[in-house]
Amino acid sequence: MKILITTDFFSPTVNGVVTSTVNLRKGLTERGHEVRILTLQQKEESCEEGVWYLPSVGLDAFVAPTVRFRMGLPASVLREVLEWKPDIVHSQCEFCTFGPARKIATKAKVPLVNTYHTMYEDYARYLFRFSNRFGRFAAKKFTQKRLSMVDAVVVPTKKTQELLLRYGVRTPVSVIPSGLDLARFREVRHGEFYEKVRNLAAGRKSILYIGRLAKEKNIGELIGYFRTFDDANLVFFIAGYGPLQKELEQQASDLQGRVIFLGTVPPEQVPECYAAADIFVSASTTETQGLTYFEALSCGTPVLCREDDCIRGVVEDGKNGYLFRDYQSFANGLRRLTEGDLSSMSEACRAAAEEFSLEKFAERAEKLYLGLTEKKR
Numbered sequence: 001m002k003i004l005i006t007t008d009f010f011s012p013t014v015n016g017v018v019t020s021t022v023n024l025r026k027g028l029t030e031r032g033h034e035v036r037i038l039t040l041q042q043k044e045e046s047c048e049e050g051v052w053y054l055p056s057v058g059l060d061a062f063v064a065p066t067v068r069f070r071m072g073l074p075a076s077v078l079r080e081v082l083e084w085k086p087d088i089v090h091s092q093c094e095f096c097t098f099g100p101a102r103k104i105a106t107k108a109k110v111p112l113v114n115t116y117h118t119m120y121e122d123y124a125r126y127l128f129r130f131s132n133r134f135g136r137f138a139a140k141k142f143t144q145k146r147l148s149m150v151d152a153v154v155v156p157t158k159k160t161q162e163l164l165l166r167y168g169v170r171t172p173v174s175v176i177p178s179g180l181d182l183a184r185f186r187e188v189r190h191g192e193f194y195e196k197v198r199n200l201a202a203g204r205k206s207i208l209y210i211g212r213l214a215k216e217k218n219i220g221e222l223i224g225y226f227r228t229f230d231d232a233n234l235v236f237f238i239a240g241y242g243p244l245q246k247e248l249e250q251q252a253s254d255l256q257g258r259v260i261f262l263g264t265v266p267p268e269q270v271p272e273c274y275a276a277a278d279i280f281v282s283a284s285t286t287e288t289q290g291l292t293y294f295e296a297l298s299c300g301t302p303v304l305c306r307e308d309d310c311i312r313g314v315v316e317d318g319k320n321g322y323l324f325r326d327y328q329s330f331a332n333g334l335r336r337l338t339e340g341d342l343s344s345m346s347e348a349c350r351a352a353a354e355e356f357s358l359e360k361f362a363e364r365a366e367k368l369y370l371g372l373t374e375k376k377r
Contacts, residue, residue: 001369002085003028003035006101007092010039010051014267015212016291017117020156020178021092027179027362036084038077038104040070040096052077056096073100082107088369090154092117094146102149111372114147115154115176119163122216122286140167147171151372154365156289159309174368178289179361182353185271185298193269197237197276200260204235205338207304208277210265211284211292213242218283218306220244223252223259225283225330234258234338236281239265239273274299279321279337281305297321298353300346304333314355320348 005025009017025035040056047053054077056070081104091101091114098114105112120139144167147153153173155161161173188194197206207226209219219238226236236255238248239262252259265273274280280296282305287293290310293303297314303321305311315321322333 001033001087001366001373003033003369004038004081004084004086004089004101004104005035005092006038006089006097006104008040008096009093010037010042012267013042014264016178016289017092019180019291020115020117023179023181023358023361024090024365026181027358028365030359031362031366033366036081036086038081038097038100052081054097054100070096071099073103078104078107086110087373088113090115090365090369091150094118094142098146109376111151111369111376112149113152113154113368113372114150115156116143116147116160116164117156117288119160119286119288121163143167144169151376152368154368157310158312160288162309174364176361176364176368177356178291179358180291180294180298180353180356181358182298182356185274185295185353186300186350188271188275188299190275191269191272193265194272194276197262197273200237201235201276204233205278206235206237206276207279207281207334208237208239208273208296208301209281210239210270210273211282213238213240213245213248215244216284216286217242218285219248220251221283222281223248223255225327226259227255228327229331229334231338232258234334235260237262237273237277239263270295271299274301277301278342279304279334284308294353294356297349300349302337302342302345302349304330304337314352316348316352320345320352 005021007017007021009015011018028035037051039053041053054070086108088110089101089105089112091098102112121136147169150171153171154176155173156178158175161175164173211217213219236259241264249261274296280301280303285306285308287310293305293311296303297320303315307323307325315323317323324330324333
């Protein structure tokens with residue numbers, strides 16, 4: 001099959017949408033399909049074989065450094081894509097590249113699939129500060145409208161599927177967890193970055209958060225919990241970037257040497273970061289899937305995270321990590337992990353991640369595509 005994937009975000013940007021898109025392309029290509037990408041230009045000169053880049057403008061000053069904007073689809077690109085004759089179009093975003101995806105699918109008379117990566121109502125309170133209720137209503141209506149325009153919706157977890165059912169979305173919704181290139185996380189070399197993190201730990205047990213430094217991730221809550229836990233033989237590494245970085249650094253200023261900000265971690269060094277830590281932590285409740293949890297598990301690193309439907313049945317207390325609801329359950333889980341034999345958990349961690357392999361991801365997507373193309377004939 002010829003599969004066109006459209007996305008507002010692509011390499012070198014690092015986020016869950018990009019990870020999912022890159023892995024889907026790799027998995028489908030390995031299954032013999034021809035996959036091309038249509039995305040927004042990320043820098044002045046963006047060029048890669050099999051990728052159409054649409055000119056765009058950055059929204060650094062208004063939203064975030066990685067967010068870009070454009071409207072419409074150049075006629076020359078539309079012509080090239082139609083001459084290529086895609087069998088299916090798979091949109092990964094509901095904004096700038098959604099319109100082009102829909103136009104291409106309509107002109108080519110092929111099915112349009114959309115993966116719903118983001119639960120917008122969780123972010124509405126930041127955009128509509130005057131009324132959280134209105135923000136959630138707007139998120140619901142936007143989602144209903146967008147998803148009524150596609151032939152099939154993909155979500156990574158039942159948590160997201162249940163949300164869309166509550167919204168009254170009538171388009172068929174399939175649960176297909178985003179896959180990981182497990183080999184990349186299992187065969188981790190102990191390189192320069194790994195040694196850097198281990199040296200900073202200086203013999204202490206370490207906990208790690210890696211991801212966007214934003215309000216919805218509740219990192220400030222983790223810093224507060226860490227301060228209360230007060231164990232001199234424990235260090236907290238925070239890796240990533242985002243709008244809350246300065247505020248978090250200020251919050252942790254009295255914990256110098258115990259809370260260490262690692263900054264942005266290059267994608268190729270992310271597995272080393274997980275492998276160098278003893279425990280991965282997260283307090284987020286806005287994840288549709290939580291790829292960072294599965295990346296950590298793939299490295300054999302136990303997880304300590306807030307209870308959430310997106311990891312239902314994946315993280316099991318005492319087996320591959322612990323779930324927490326409040327400080328007391330966080331402290332209990334952390335104490336058991338720091339005092340226990342973490343090496344005995346490693347195999348259970350890796351086994352839990354097996355369900356999220358790149359191969360299974362591509363196989364499930366392929367099955368959906370074939371069903372849709374059969375119906376379209």
